[in-house]
Amino acid sequence: MEIQNFEEKLVKMTKPEVIQLRHQEMLANAISSAKDRSVVNWWWLSIPLYIIAALFMKTAFMPDTTLISNIHEFTDKEKYSSFFFFLILPAISIIINLISIRKIYFLSGSPKEMKFLEVVWYNILMIIISVLILIIYSF
């Protein structure tokens, strides 16, 4: 009898329904935060990119010089600012974007789909730009 009652109770019991998973909310926050961060990164990285573009234009108008020699001249003239814009800034950008991508990757259950790349493509672009700036500076 007791077992029957228990079974009836079990049938009557309703399952707790969770409309929105906490995990989903965390993933949405992580994606939103990563996009915000990549926008800030873009504005900061636009400064060294602008300097490179200006030096590139200088190279085009002065045939005797090369882009690398112009960058060397600039780094000699502006030691601290060039160190900040060409080394520290891209390095911080790479670290921040890698952390953001890693967080989204784990929260979305380590997917092997192209959709994941669609979500984090801007962060990947920021990493590529940062690496290019570091390569140009290291020559």
Add this chain to the structure above:
Amino acid sequence: MKFPWFKRNGIFFIPSSKVGWIIFCGGVVYAVYSFIQIDSKSHSVSDTLINFVFRALFICAVYSLIAYITSRSANIKEEH
């Protein structure tokens, strides 16, 4: 203080409160002041523009950082 001060729209942070608009206007005023200052010292139009664009980008970068921090603090409050 009420957060968020800014809302992101694409690659721009748009002010969404009074404090946000004050910061935005401060940035614009400083950019205009910088332009006048650079223009008074430069020798040509290109000289003015080259130096001003650098200053303007720096202002935008600082503004975006402030906007990011003040719009993010709202998210943190909502999470807790």
